[in-house]
Every structure is written in C-alpha cells, then in structure tokens.
Amino acid sequence: MNDPGSKKCSTCQRALPAGAFASNRSRPDGLQTNCRECAAEYYRRRQEARGKTVRVKVPVPRGHKRCPQCEKVKPHSDWERNRSSSDGWASYCRECRAERNRTGYFKRKYGLAPAELDAMIAEQQGVCCICLTAPAEHVDHRHETGRVRGVLCFSCNAALGQFKDRPDAIRRAAAYVEGIAWKPTLVAPGVYQLPS
Template sequence: MNDAVSKKCSACQQFLPVGAFASNSSRPDGLQANCRECAAEYYRRRQEAQGKTVRVKVPVPRGHKRCPQCEQAKPHSEWEHNKSSSDGWSSYCRECRAERNRISYFKRKYGLSPAELDAMVAEQQGICCICLAAPAEHVDHCHETGRVRGVLCFSCNAALGQFKDRPDVMRRAATYLEGNAWKPTLVAPGVYQLPS
C-alpha cells in the first residue's frame, strides 16, 4: 500500500486512510501511531480507570450540533456564533444558553438558586406582593444592603425605583392620591416646611 494514502494503526493493526489519524509533529510521518478511534477508546478506558466518565460521542447530521444540556441535535440556526470555539458555535443551544445565563444572573446578583426563587414566588402565590394583581416576575432588593425583599411585577418594581426606595416619599404619594395635597410652606429661601 502507498504510505501517502494509508497507514497501519499500531493498536487495531488495520490499514486506514491517513485522515483517520490525528497529527503529531514529533513523529517522523507527522501522524499519531493509533487511529482516532483506537486513541479515543484508550482515552475512555484510562478515564474510567480513574473513576471519571467520558461522554459518548453521538453522531450528528451535517449542519447540526448536539447540545450537552438538553442532549438534542439542533440545526446551526439555533446556536450563537462563537469565534473562539473550535467549530465556531457556542457550547450550548440558544434555549439552554439563555436558561444557564438566567440561573447565573440570579445567583450572581441576588445569591438565589432557581429553587429558592421558585419558593419565593410560590410563597406569594405567584402574584406581586404590592398590587396583588400582576404576576410576580421581578426580584426586588434593597439597593443599600443588597437584601432580597420579594418578587414584584414590573410596574411595582419600577415604581419603587422611581420613588428611590424612600418610604416618606411613598407615604406622601399615597396621601396625595387619597386627595390630601401636601402643600409645602416656604419659610426661607430654598427651605420649605411640610405639614405634619
């Protein structure tokens, strides 16, 4: 056989095309001694001997990639581009990547696991604890201490932010809505007195 076209694998003793061997610049022919399949099997056995598990390689159709989280082969249209990866695609499909990012965000920002967040929402019966009408979807926290207070709807969470988490301002706003206008009295230039 022509050595430029095929090579004998030292493990399985078969003559295989040179494309079946990984490159190795330290060897005279520039190729590994074992074919890719035998090298993968040797690696798997070595890892299992150390108590580690190796993912089973699943055949994937051309133009698709397998997501390690949902374990589905999905078309490239359901993946984000990633120039730094070997195949040019992100490690997880868009759906799983979004879920992983969501979990990471709540853990990093609020110290909440998905189970803890779900328990908070369930404790509130799934509704905002201020308006008692809209679904609880936004984590509310104290901007000074970082302590999580509850889960609110978008409008109530935004309202607290607009009132800058100041109870005195919110009390005046509630009194104003009830028809009692608080008219401050000018006592000195730039100094106002509020009615008690």
C-alpha cells in the first residue's frame, strides 16, 4: 500500500514522492498520472518520431546557466539580464548573443549570410577595396538600391557616405588632392573659366 505522500506512476509502476509528478488541476489529486521522468521520455520519443531532436537536460550549478548555442555552462556574469524570461536572464550568453545579433543584422540589412560575407572579405584579401591598407570591416552598399558593393574600412566607408556616393564630387576631391585647382580662374574682366 502507498503512503499518503507518494503516488504510483502509471507508466513505470514505481511509487514515487508527489514532487516527482507535475501538477494537473483536472486530476482529483492535482498531479499528472506519469512521473516527470516518464513524461520526459514520452515527449522525447514523440519528438524523435517527428524527426526532431530534444536537448538533453544538463545539471547546472546554482548561479550558472547553460547556453543552447555554444552548449557551455557559464556563470550569470556572462549573461545579459532579461526581465521577461522566466529566470531573469537572456536565452544566450553574451558571446553567442553578439554573434547571433551580428549575423541577423547582416541578413536583414544586406541579405548576406556569414559565409557570403566571409567570402567577400577573402576575395579582397581582407583589406579595404579603396585604401588597400586597413582591414575590411564595414559592408558598403548603394543607398538607392541597397546592393552591396564590397567591404571597406571605417574611414573609406565614412568618406563615401560624406560624399553622398556622388562620383563627380569624389573625382573633384581626387583632383584636389592631386593638386589640381578647382577654383574658377579669372580670364578677362568679369569672365571666369571653370575647370573642366
């Protein structure tokens, strides 16, 4: 005979303490008929039959959390706070979250997968297309069409933005830097010649 603080699991037929069963308000005793272990095993088998995998539960020490992406158990100091989650911490550790945000940003903004971006940078030998010295770190695109042109360094990308992608202004700037004066020249009284 079962003692009052225990219940028999309908699957494994073991008499277990009430804490081994999940709650179910519709049952007379307020507990599920299967113990948590049997319910988890049933869920795992159903998911695998549907072609899905179920993550194995890993014991985590107090003050730590397991990241589902890198699968490492890390202290709470490696996590961002998130009031809306059940445990008050973000779903992914700081490193994985930063990588997921970076990947998502490039996919949303430019339609680039990480492999495509890495291929572009490798094609440029890892340097900026314009200055050929600084590392290529910033995706450059046409603002009218959104089409990606290449990967530039911060300075070159900012310079194109300051010139508002106007080729005529960029050509004048190049000529200016090369020492060609772009000021109107007085040819005759009241007549100025503009540079060609």
